[in-house]
Amino acid sequence: MKTNLLSFLLLCFFYTYGQTERDVIYKIDSLNSKAKSYLKDENVIESFKLFNSAKKLSDSIDDCYGIAISNYNLGKIYTFMEDIDQAEQSYHIMLNESKKVVEDILTAQAYLNLGKIKKKKNLPAKAILSLEKGLKYIAKCQKETPNNVECNAVLLDIRITLSELYLSIGDLDKALINLLKIDKKTTKETDERSYYYRGYSSYLFGIYYVEKGLYNTAIQKLNQAVVYLNKSDYPDVYTVNMILSKVYKQLSVSFSQIENKDKAYAALLLHNEFKDNLLSLTKSNNEVITKSKLQLEEYKNEAQIAKAQQLHQELEAENIRNINIVVIITSILLAICLISVYLGLVSKKKLTNVLTKKNKELESARLEAVKSSELKSKFISNVSHELRTPLYGVVGLTSLLLENNTLNPTVKKHVTSLKYSGDYLLNLVNDILQVGKIEANKVELKKVSVNLKDTLDGIINSFNYRLIESNNKIKVSIDNYVPDYVICDKIRLSQVLINLIGNSVKFTTNGTIHLKVNLLSLEDKKVGLRFTVQDNGIGIPQDKQDTIFNKFIQVEDSNLSYQGTGLGLSIAKNLVKLFGGDIHLESKVGIGTSVSFELEFDIDKTKRSSAVIGSKPTSQKPTNTNNNTYKILVAEDNKINQVVTKSLLKKHNYSCTIVENGKRALEEMRNNDYDLVLMDINMPVMNGNDATKAIREFDKITPIIALTAADIDDIKDNCKIIGFSDIIIKPFDNYEFYQTISQNIQNAKAIELETENDNNNDDNVTLTIAS
Secondary structure (H helix, E strand, C coil): CHHHHHHHHHHHHHHHHHHHHHHHHHHHHHHHHHHHHHHHCCCHHHHHHHHHHHHHHHHHCCCHHHHHHHHHHHHHHHHHCCCHHHHHHHHHHHHHHHHHCCCHHHHHHHHHHHHHHHHHCCCHHHHHHHHHHHHHHHHHHHHHCCCCHHHHHHHHHHHHHHHHHHHHCCCHHHHHHHHHHHHHHHCCCCCHHHHHHHHHHHHHHHHHHHHHCCHHHHHHHHHHHHHHHHHCCCCCHHHHHHHHHHHHHHHHHHHHHCCCHHHHHHHHHHHHHHHHHHHHHHHHHHHHHHHHHHHHHHHHHHHHHHHHHHHHHHHHHHHHHHHHHHHHHHHHHHHHHHHHHHHHHHHHHHHHHHHHHHHHHHHHHHHHHHHHHHHHHHHHHHHHHHHHHHHHHHHHHHHHHHCCCCCCHHHHHHHHHHHHHHHHHHHHHHHHHHHHHHHCCCCCCCCEEEEHHHHHHHHHHCCHHHHHHHCCEEEEEECCCCCCEEEECHHHHHHHHHHHHHHHHHCCCCCEEEEEEEEEEECCCEEEEEEEEEECCCCCCHHHCCCCCCCCCCCCCCCCCCCCCCCHHHHHHHHHHHHCCCEEEEEECCCEEEEEEEEEEEECCCCCCCCCCCCCCCCCCCCCCCCCCCEEEEECCCHHHHHHHHHHHHHCCCEEEEECCHHHHHHHHHHCCCCEEEECCCCCCCCHHHHHHHHHCCCCCCCEEEEECCCHHHHHHHHHHHCCCEEEECCCCHHHHHHHHHHHHHHHHHHHHHHHHHHHHHHHHHHHHHC
């Protein structure tokens, strides 16, 4: 009987306690709901009071979910009032409580908001860590409830914030991965809220393509962002206006980069318009924040007084509460331990599956990125080939026309202008390719013997037209005892000096450019030189001197009209670094600029040197050292290029046969003897690579030179494997063209002579043994 009575009393106690707890939870939900309504109406203080009340009630019954929700909303209020530290503290409490009840979406929201706070504090690494943790929890939520709208919104917010962070620290690949996942997610949704995320991600795509230098694609994405954001019904008007302001700013920058000044200016006006709207909204928000802060301080003072009055009552209530807690704590602890262990095992298993899936996704994304990079490289290579091929005809034909002494001065002037334009376009193509190679660390310096004086003379002569056009002069001074011949990469050194001199010529009118080579040190095998390019042009402002060597940066002067991509100085600086030196700049506006760099070279003692560079040596001229008329087979499908190549060969007493594809070249080599073959690579019917391989099956000696517009770095690795003896890149320097042909013919003749001598020796040995 006593046992039954005790059981009945315990049952009544637990029922009464459970009923009371349900009533408290209902009241907590009611307070949270009313507080959200106040917050929506910008009644911050009333909302703050109700959330605090809900928090206290949740604490009283250890309602982890209620505590998490209250702290989440309090964190939003503190963030709105710019009290970042209090907001962070509230989100940490929310995070701890949400983990206790295994609420994945709440945990993800906590990590999202902590990540945003760390972003505001300019702690990108910690922010990324928090956001990545949030992704793990939101993935679990999506797996359990795939179509949960709130879950999808949190996921998109995390991806958006991660994309911004990766873009801000320059990690473009990870930014792209997140943006692609946002794009994939939002394209499946058609509601107005999804337009906000599409707009935001399109804006970030725009920033990504701007960073990549793809301004047309950036403009397309930024225009999409404007369309989507205008369609969205995102409740935070301030945020939408802020994004639109940034979108138009990026549009202005992108249009200016492609030199569409009208659209750039229009976009800038819209940027300023939205910026003004933001200032108005900010002013309004600041007034609300200031008012709320004052009211909050009053509320806190009142709360402290009330807290002192309630302290005594709370102490009494605590004693009663402790009795209830002691009764239930033993049974609850055991249940919680068992549930926690089980949930931990389940969570670990899910997390392992998620990580496995993510690793597969990341690997797939990496492979896609690699494929995209390869396609980009192939595209640039193809475009450069297609540009170089017609340039070969332009530069070649104009060179031939300029050698015609019967031209009247006016026509000659026009042809000279045409050649200058062709050379300028070729240099532009080379600059763009050069930047890509430097960024990919594909530039390797060659070590060849270089006649320094002849190299400088050639560089100066290349500026004849531009000097006449700008009424400038170039003066060269070289210290005594500078060796005639040094070992270096002639092409890269020339490129540095051409870019520096070209920059001086561009910004100098009716002036003088000085090219100086000063001797710094002279040892038995090495020499130290300082190269200086000095002009009396417009000069560079002090605030531009730290950035002038960056890509796409130029000195702006409304009184000047000049061309250029802003790549020349950047390329020069990077090439000097490859040589092991550094560029130094001194400049004053209106006085002029001096750019210098110091390099150390090996001295070539195998070449006869005068030890002092003083008198002007006779310039080298390509000559055919053999009086015989050598037969050359030219495989070239472009009619203009056929004319240019044939004229150049005829000029130096070479006999020339033209075929239009590799198959005809193969037939000619089978049926006739030639001293050398100039083989274009890209031809119809049979390309140059296949033709060369076929020729090498029966002819190992005749030199075959690849005469191609493709970039040398793209073909040099396979050149010897295919069977080419050498490479000439179109358009080429005439001297190098003749020199390469002559050298390869002489090498082949030497091999033939050596083979004949070996055969004669073998015959003599055989006869001696026989006798």
